[in-house]
């Protein structure tokens with residue numbers, strides 16, 4: 001519908017048939033549509049500027065349907081601001097894109113049924129069967145006030161419009177928002193979206209606008225009078241004064257002191273506020289710095305708040321030279337965190353590592369909530385390297401985040417830190433074990449080698465089966481120096497392989513020694529070796545004993561097939577006139593000792609890696625009050 005502004009006469013267009021309210025582009029008159037009549041309700045004050053990437057006229061796509069941004073409602077609540085962008089889809093339907101702290105949520109209005117609870121009944125944690133059997137749990141209740149609007153809206157989006165906004169979510173991630181207004185209840189259903197998936201175009205030129213907005217307003221610290229401007233106007237809920245250390249409430253024009261620094265402290269962050277860097281494929285700006293401590297004050301760690309207008313906020317945390325890249329989670333992975341010793345998140349099991357407290361010790365820069373010095377929250381960390389899942393909670397809410405271990409060199413490279421990067425100390429809770437990553441390939445190569453060796457062995461056994469190829473029995477004169485004799489010829493089959501030569505002589509408390517030459521009759525090459533037997537026995541102190549053996553075996557490897565004979569020179573002690581000597585030759589003897597030795601040698605490295613990995617894990621858990629070994633018991637205890 002096209003018509004004219006009742007206040008200034010400029011053309012006013014209602015793009016959506018359900019829009020009843022519009023703010024004139026030219027004179028900012030608040031226009032209400034009643035059938036064909038327009039009425040002006042006075043003038044809208046200047047909309048507080050922010051650094052949202054969206055503007056009226058931006059277009060995008062959601063579930064294959066194109067949409068255009070046709071209106072916007074800017075809302076304030078006790079901890080900050082958010083934007084509600086009103087969308088017109090190409091199929092004529094309307095929707096909302098909520099933008100808060102860099103999170104985006106797509107929703108559409110749904111019919112209010114009897115199942116929607118009354119304002120007075122709603123409590124955080126309560127559940128409601130809004131769409132049976134699906135239950136929705138109340139995540140938070142916020143009192144909100146409209147601080148301005150632009151474009152067209154389906155209701156009177158006037159400044160000062162007060163609502164109570166109730167966020168609920170289901171286990172499966174569906175999202176519901178109930179808006180209680182003075183005279184009506186509105187219900188919205190939807191889900192969180194990534195900005196990229198909306199494929200938006202005709203966006204605001206932020207690179208130019210950010211500079212302008214930041215320079216537009218200079219504030220004065222209400223505590224010390226020091227001047228400052230804001231890095232993330234419209235998103236900043238509190239500012240830490242760089243002169244006096246006080247934290248200042250930035251949600252209202254009248255800046256109020258949230259907390260005063262007890263004593264003057266100057267901590268210079270390693271990455272200064274305002275630093276820009278490209279980390280993990282995204283351009284980030286450091287907008288806040290926080291040093292926190294545990295309850296004892298012995299452990300301190302630093303947290304850097306990062307901002308990107310399209311991605312919102314992230315954290316970089318550091319302790320003992322270890323770094324984590326941390327993303328806030330929109331939904332709790334579990335309903336109640338307290339007492340769980342392990343939990344499942346994104347199909348991985350996280351083990352509880354730490355239960356403690358985090359206290360704000362020092363702050364610098366800006367924050368998207370109202371930060372106070374000394375503020376303490378309960379912290380529970382769960383780990384599944386390289387990730388860490390943290391829950392920070394107080395009596396009113398629980399905030400979950402997931403951190404990923406990153407190397408100090410990545411941080412240094414991203415923000416151009418050339419000196420002062422602290423060296424790594426100890427093992428970080430979620431530091432990936434350098435041995436865990438190679439453990440698997442090392443074990444698999446070991447298994448593969450073992451299989452190969454066994455297969456090779458089996459092949460030799462099958463290709464050259466063990467069999468006797470010669471036996472000879474002789475009587476020899478038992479003399480120290482005997483005459484050599486030649487055995488009959490015999491054949492050794494196959495191309496190449498081992499043979500065993502066993503000698504036997506029934507000596508009794510006596511010995512026999514033989515110099516044996518194996519002669520290849522085709523090549524005349526020979527291989528010589530000594531072999532003997534000795535066997536002694538007796539009775540001592542009423543107990544029988546024996547020593548040695550009447551037989552012995554010698555193994556020759558790589559013996560070519562062919563015709564052979566032995567030349568044997570045997571002799572003994574001369575105790576008896578004649579001794580019998582038997583000689584046995586076997587071909588294709590199965591020798592397992594080689595393969596065992598090979599496997600043992602191959603196993604040294606895997607065992608070393610396993611040992612190193614265990615040491616690493618022990619070091620990791622030595623920093624925790626909780627042992628991973630107790631986990632199984634505790635899970636059982638929890639269920640009991």
Ligand SMILES: [Zn+2]
Pocket residue numbers: 005006007008009010024025026027028029
């Ligand atoms: Zn006008």
Ligand SMILES: [Zn+2]
Pocket residue numbers: 221222223224225226241242243244245246
């Ligand atoms: Zn100050």
